[in-house]
Amino acid sequence: MSGYHVTAMPQEAVDMLACRPGKTIVDGTLGGCGHARRICERIAPDGVFVGVDQDLDAIDHARRVLPADELQIHIVHGNFVDLPSILSRLGIESVDGILIDIGLSLHQIEASDRGFSFMRDEPLDMRMNVESNVTAADLVATLSERELAQTFSRYGEERWAGKIARHLVAARQKQPIATSGQLSRLVAEAVPSAASRSQRIHPATRVFMALRIAVNRELEVLRGFLDVAVDLLKPAGRLCVLAFHSLEDRIVKHRFREMANPCTCPPSFPHCTCGRRPTVRLLTRKVMRPSDAEIQSNPMARSTRLRAVEKL
Numbered sequence: 001m002s003g004y005h006v007t008a009m010p011q012e013a014v015d016m017l018a019c020r021p022g023k024t025i026v027d028g029t030l031g032g033c034g035h036a037r038r039i040c041e042r043i044a045p046d047g048v049f050v051g052v053d054q055d056l057d058a059i060d061h062a063r064r065v066l067p068a069d070e071l072q073i074h075i076v077h078g079n080f081v082d083l084p085s086i087l088s089r090l091g092i093e094s095v096d097g098i099l100i101d102i103g104l105s106l107h108q109i110e111a112s113d114r115g116f117s118f119m120r121d122e123p124l125d126m127r128m129n130v131e132s133n134v135t136a137a138d139l140v141a142t143l144s145e146r147e148l149a150q151t152f153s154r155y156g157e158e159r160w161a162g163k164i165a166r167h168l169v170a171a172r173q174k175q176p177i178a179t180s181g182q183l184s185r186l187v188a189e190a191v192p193s194a195a196s197r198s199q200r201i202h203p204a205t206r207v208f209m210a211l212r213i214a215v216n217r218e219l220e221v222l223r224g225f226l227d228v229a230v231d232l233l234k235p236a237g238r239l240c241v242l243a244f245h246s247l248e249d250r251i252v253k254h255r256f257r258e259m260a261n262p263c264t265c266p267p268s269f270p271h272c273t274c275g276r277r278p279t280v281r282l283l284t285r286k287v288m289r290p291s292d293a294e295i296q297s298n299p300m301a302r303s304t305r306l307r308a309v310e311k312l
Helices: 010-016 034-043 056-065 080-090 107-108 138-141 145-156 161-172 180-191 193-198 205-214 218-228 245-260 292-297
Strands: 024-025 049-054 072-078 095-101 233-243 279-280 305-311
Touching: 010 034, 010 095, 010 305, 024 034, 034 049, 034 072, 034 095, 049 080, 056 072, 056 107, 056 218, 072 080, 080 095, 080 218, 095 279, 107 305, 138 145, 138 205, 145 161, 145 205, 145 292, 161 180, 180 205, 205 218, 218 245, 245 279, 245 305
Parallel strands: 024 049, 024 095, 049 072, 095 233
Antiparallel strands: 233 305, 279 305
């Protein structure tokens, strides 16, 4: 835990990785280093830790807080989908565990000045990697009404996606939508007042989430990562994923189940003829959630979903 970010389910995630001295572990989303510091403590001495993040603020933070003795530490600015090339550059063929935590950090919400929160009036950026090209303002300015509606519906599961998209297109013809405060107000105007009053969340919550996912290509990146992650593990190596909304968790759940039970033969067949064999064992047959005590101390952890597999 640190002032930078309060890590969700730190004990459960690190326990699931079965960290021990001398192991090689990857944290693909360093964030506030809550998981990373626990991992480093467990794999010292003689362990190897690889920490990756696409946010340069997180990279700088990791270099300040992670221990530099008793183990090898590699801090890499990049995206976890690129782990095969990252590990290859480091001369690491395979690892004992990989952890990714695919949520926003408290720092990104409160101190990054990139418009992740509808509670602040900041530049409408939402890039986790500030070296990437497309911002949320770019999408709001250039996508058609139909494309905006599809984005809000697909990535935010927003009921009023069409109405919001129509309102934004009309508004941007008068002046650019350049800040998170502007966008938040416009979305609130578009959502019917009765619907706003009946919701437990701010009217702009789902639109902001959808734009962040689109800007950072989060679901495509997650799918690409899951396609290669198990190949990077040693036998009995473990992969642990923490997701924070249903779209991400659904992708993880289905992919883990496919890897654990890839057979496509009809149930009536007495023997498997497709030849597909499991590559992993499910460690979490049911999703793990944070305890009531953790939620009380860290409300941001409320939506966390943890799933893990072990390579066969």
